[in-house]
Amino acid sequence: MTWPRALALSEVYWSPKSKRNWDNFVERMEVHFVRLDTAHVKYSRSAWNAIVKPSKDNNGQLSVRLSTEIKGLDIYYTFDNSDPDNMYPQYTGQALVFPAGAANLSIVTYQNGKKVGELLTVGKEELLKRVKDN
Secondary structure (H helix, E strand, O other): OOOOHHHHHHHHHHOOHHHOOHHHHHHHHHHHHHHHHHOOOOOOOHHHOEEEEEEEOOOOOEEEEEEEOOOOOEEEEEOOOOOOOOOOOEOOOOOEEOOOOOOEEEEEEEEOOEEOOOOEEEEHHHHHHHOOOO
């Protein structure tokens, strides 16, 4: 998708490196998203998606930490194969241990009470492949 990648490229080519500020860019990008919504232009919402970092805890159990590129987003999750919304558990920054019997982790992000990110579902087996052995 062209948008918001074109916005990011414009920022890189027209702004001196010393003047670039991610948080400021995000604020301006979100203003453009309102314009794109009004014009019914489809664009990538991936900037709002959660980032999943799997690892194994001291007992060898799979755990995940969640984060976002954009500050101030709320992350909601579920392990029960349902689609989470803002009525599900909110991620608080602690590592989540994959429950016994769970096959998938589903995640969505909200901003100011409104769903902004795409629903992401990632399987336990895929996360195990991503774990870096230390």
